[in-house]
Amino acid sequence: MKVVLEHLTKIFPSRNKKSNEQVVAVNDFTFEIPDGKLIGLLGPSGCGKSTTLYMISGLQKPTGGKIFFGEDDVTELTPENRGVGLVFQNYALYPHMTVKQNILFPLQNLKGEDKLTKTVMLERAYEAARLVQIDDLMDRKPHELSGGQQQRVAIARALVKMPRVLLLDEPLSNLDARLRLQTREEIKRIQRETGITTVFVTHDQEEAMSISDMIVVMRLGVLQQIGAPQEVYDNPVNLFVAKFLGTPPINVFEGVVKGEKLYIGEQAVLDVKGAADQEVYVGIRPEGFITNPEGEFTTNLINVEVMGRDVSIVSKHPNAVSETIRSIVDADSAIDRDATTVSFSLKPHKVFLFSKETEQRIPFEVK
Numbered sequence: 001m002k003v004v005l006e007h008l009t010k011i012f013p014s015r016n017k018k019s020n021e022q023v024v025a026v027n028d029f030t031f032e033i034p035d036g037k038l039i040g041l042l043g044p045s046g047c048g049k050s051t052t053l054y055m056i057s058g059l060q061k062p063t064g065g066k067i068f069f070g071e072d073d074v075t076e077l078t079p080e081n082r083g084v085g086l087v088f089q090n091y092a093l094y095p096h097m098t099v100k101q102n103i104l105f106p107l108q109n110l111k112g113e114d115k116l117t118k119t120v121m122l123e124r125a126y127e128a129a130r131l132v133q134i135d136d137l138m139d140r141k142p143h144e145l146s147g148g149q150q151q152r153v154a155i156a157r158a159l160v161k162m163p164r165v166l167l168l169d170e171p172l173s174n175l176d177a178r179l180r181l182q183t184r185e186e187i188k189r190i191q192r193e194t195g196i197t198t199v200f201v202t203h204d205q206e207e208a209m210s211i212s213d214m215i216v217v218m219r220l221g222v223l224q225q226i227g228a229p230q231e232v233y234d235n236p237v238n239l240f241v242a243k244f245l246g247t248p249p250i251n252v253f254e255g256v257v258k259g260e261k262l263y264i265g266e267q268a269v270l271d272v273k274g275a276a277d278q279e280v281y282v283g284i285r286p287e288g289f290i291t292n293p294e295g296e297f298t299t300n301l302i303n304v305e306v307m308g309r310d311v312s313i314v315s316k317h318p319n320a321v322s323e324t325i326r327s328i329v330d331a332d333s334a335i336d337r338d339a340t341t342v343s344f345s346l347k348p349h350k351v352f353l354f355s356k357e358t359e360q361r362i363p364f365e366v367k
């Protein structure tokens with residue numbers, strides 16, 4: 001089931017009687033979620049991710065715009081009539097019911113031709129429970145479960161109705177690190193197996209990138225970029241997106257383009273054919289550095305951290321926007337740890353230029 005958002009907008013009225021300042025939580029959002037895909041809605045706190053999700057679910061009414069499931073305009077439909085499965089960060093289970101009863105509950109409410117036999121309901125409930133690995137906890141009450149287990153019950157309960165669209169709002173936030181990894185892989189697998197179009201909200205870029213077919217990056221209610229995770233990582237449209245994706249984060253410098261050469265400080269660090277003379281922000285991904293004593297770019301060495309396969313070089317540069325620069329290089333790279341400086345060549349496709357004024361990407365020819 002494809003989901004189409006057309007000029008979707010949500011404005012919250014001012015809470016403060018003295019000021020009329022409204023909050024534009026979602027601003028003219030238009031995009032299409034292809035059928036059967038898992039989409040990660042990603043952005044910092046307050047960017048409008050949850051509001052977008054709640055509008056898709058029907059829990060919140062848009063101020064403007066439309067929502068389509070396939071060809072159906074569902075903008076005015078109630079959540080029950082949209083066929084959505086919802087999982088929240090703190091989804092409250094029915095405390096007096098067992099896990100099994102909680103999962104069965106949505107099925108017991110099905111009416112008319114959707115009504116299922118008891119055997120089919122139980123089969124579906126156990127199948128959903130197995131998918132999230134709680135089938136051995138079916139007779140417990142929610143208070144006898146850990147937070148992570150409760151959340152898995154909530155996921156099973158959302159899946160059991162085989163919804164047209166599955167909506168997950170930070171579903172992994174309450175799980176410990178190991179379970180988080182495991183559960184996100186499960187969500188991916190479940191989504192692949194069921195083929196249910198899924199929208200997953202998170203502020204954790206790594207989480208979104210690891211499981212999404214497409215990510216949608218938002219900022220202050222405004223859509224920034226949509227694409228396959230790797231595509232967005234490799235081709236960020238602006239400085240915000242470049243900074244938001246990647247761990248460790250991209251290194252940002254102040255630079256100047258002069259005669260199709262990029263300067264950081266006095267050093268001409270890269271040929272940037274096609275870029276006009278101007279002041280720029282330069283983003284260099286941590287993996288964009290190659291240690292090379294003859295390299296064009298020299299920084300002040302602070303520390304070398306060996307992390308098994310890779311080596312992380314921490315250094316400083318007066319034109320760096322952040323306190324330190326982090327470069328990830330191969331463990332085989334020759335590094336003089338006692339030196340005060342370290343020199344690098346740069347991988348051109350890992351270097352991005354952004355306008356100092358608009359922070360939009362400035363293209364140049366990568367040889």
Ligand code: ATP
Nearest residue numbers: 012023025043044045046047048049050051052203
């Ligand atoms: P988080 O990751 O912190 O949940 P989010 O990206 O999901 O953030 P939203 O919850 O969608 O962000 O909120 C977007 C903006 O709308 C925020 O500025 C928030 O304060 C505001 N907002 C959300 N709900 C309401 C409301 N009911 N009334 C007024 N303002 C609201």
